[in-house]
Amino acid sequence: xxxxxxxxxxxxxxxxxxxxxxxxxxxxxxxxxxxxxxxxxxxxxxxxxxxxxxxxxxxxxxxxxxxxxxxxxxxxxxxxxxxxxxxxxxxxxxxxxxxxxxxxxxxxxxxxxxxxxxxxxxxxxxxxxxxxxxxxxxxxxxxxxxxxxxxxxxxxxxxxxxxxxxxxxxxxxxxxxxxxxxxxxxxxxxxxxxxxxxxxxxxxxxxxxxxxxxxxxxxxxxxxxxxxxxxxxxxxxxxxxxxxxxxxxxxxxxxxxxxxx
Numbered sequence: 247x248x249x250x251x252x253x254x255x256x257x258x259x260x261x262x263x264x265x266x267x268x269x270x271x272x273x274x275x276x277x278x279x280x281x282x283x284x285x286x287x288x289x290x291x292x293x294x295x296x297x298x299x300x301x302x303x304x305x306x307x308x309x310x311x312x313x314x315x316x317x318x319x320x321x322x323x324x325x326x327x328x329x330x331x332x333x334x335x336x337x338x339x340x341x342x343x344x345x346x347x348x349x350x351x352x353x354x355x356x357x358x359x360x361x362x363x364x365x366x367x368x369x370x371x372x373x374x375x376x377x378x379x380x381x382x383x384x385x386x387x388x389x390x391x392x393x394x395x396x397x398x399x400x401x402x403x404x405x406x407x408x409x410x411x412x413x414x415x416x417x418x419x420x421x422x423x424x425x426x427x428x429x430x431x432x433x434x435x436x437x438x439x440x441x442x443x444x445x446x447x448x449x450x451x452x453x454x455x456x457x458x459x460x461x462x463x464x465x466x467x468x469x470x471x472x473x474x475x476x477x478x479x480x481x482x483x484x485x486x487x488x489x490x491x492x493x494x495x496x497x498x499x500x501x502x503x504x505x506x507x
Contacts, residue, residue, distance in 0.1 A: 283442075284387075288405040290444045291389035293370040295403065295437050297336040298345075298360070300329030303400050306390035306437035307335065307360065308446060309371045310490075316363050317371070320490060321436030322451045323350050323358040324420075335362045337369055338403075354465050355421035356451055357490055372438060375445035376491040380424065384410045388428035388450050388482070390437025400433050411481050417465050421489045424448045425481035439484045448484030455479055 294309045298321050305325035311318040319335055326333065326347065333345040343362035350358040380386075387407055391400040408428030417423040426439065430453040439448040452461055462478045463469055470478065 284407070287387055287440060287442075287444050288389075290370075291387065291405055291438060291440055292338050292403055294372045294446075295338070295389045295391075297391055297400065298325055298436060299334040299336060299342070300331065302329065303391070303393075303433070304329045304333075305433055305435045306450070308436070308438045308449065309337075309369055310359075310374075310446075312369070312371050315365045316361055317369060318348065319345065319360040319362070320449060321358055321360065322356045322449065324356055324451070325436045326350065326358050326360075333360055335360060337364075337367075339367070341367065351421075351493060353493065354419060355417075355489055355493065356485060357421065357449065357493065372446045373444065374487050374491070375441055375447045376488040378441075378447045378486060378488060380410050380413060380441070380447055382410055382413065385442045386410055386426050386428065386447065387440045387442075388426070388430055388434065388437065388484075389440070390430075390434030390450055392431035393433040404434070406430075408482075412477060417485075417489070418461060418483070419463050419465055420451065420461070421465070421485040422452055422461070422483040423486050423489075424484045425478060426484065428482055430454070430482035446487050448486050449490070450482065450484050452483035454482050 296307045296309060296319055298304045298307045305321060307319040307321035309317055310320040331347060333347065334342050335345045336342045343364060345360040345362040348359040348361045386409060387405060389405050392404055393399065394401050406428045408426050410424060410426050412425035414423045430450050435451045437450045438446045439450055441447050462475050
């Protein structure tokens with residue numbers, strides 16, 4: 247059984263079920279991008295983007311999967327490490343749910359999953375483009391909840407347009423591989439990066455011009471050429487959604503069991 251097709255069918259089906267609660271989706275894949283379709287994408291992104299909380303706001307997450315009344319949220323591992331359990335998820339309608347840690351990647355990828363239960367409200371979940379055909383210059387849209395200038399509270403949901411600038415042949419530490427011009431700020435880590443038809447292509451996680459550390463090292467320990475490294479500083483970075491799909495396929499037995507039911 248092709249579990250990837252099951253995930254995609256489930257995600258699309260869930261989005262349809264929840265359409266009574268949401269704004270209209272993009273009407274046609276072939277429709278040229280316009281102000282109206284951008285607004286639709288923003289509404290769609292708002293529905294699948296959540297806040298990750300502990301005692302305080304930690305960052306953003308993506309409603310990635312639903313099995314019955316149990317939802318899986320994908321976020322960055324570094325988002326969870328910035329706080330302590332117990333965690334909570336706040337959905338677009340302001341409701342807050344107790345969440346449990348499902349898994350945290352142990353393969354050098356900055357990914358983690360949380361679970362929560364909603365018995366009364368059905369939420370839309372993301373549609374995934376895990377056979378991404380992104381190329382340099384493609385329009386992409388980043389969503390999340392950035393912190394204010396003081397860094398002590400989020401300023402609300404934001405949706406920022408940009409384009410793909412770099413796609414690396416091999417991933418940086420954390421699994422980061424897609425560079426883009428969208429302005430990603432602290433708090434938006436774990437939020438979705440969508441393509442022009444509203445499918446999640448990557449997980450936000452690293453903003454441009456980092457103030458400390460050197461994140462531009464490949465997972466194999468080698469370093470980019472100086473010219474390429476200088477370019478990397480200019481862009482935000484995301485982890486391709488297919489990295490998550492591959493991790494689920496090879497290491498998350500619980501998730502596999504759920505999608506095979």
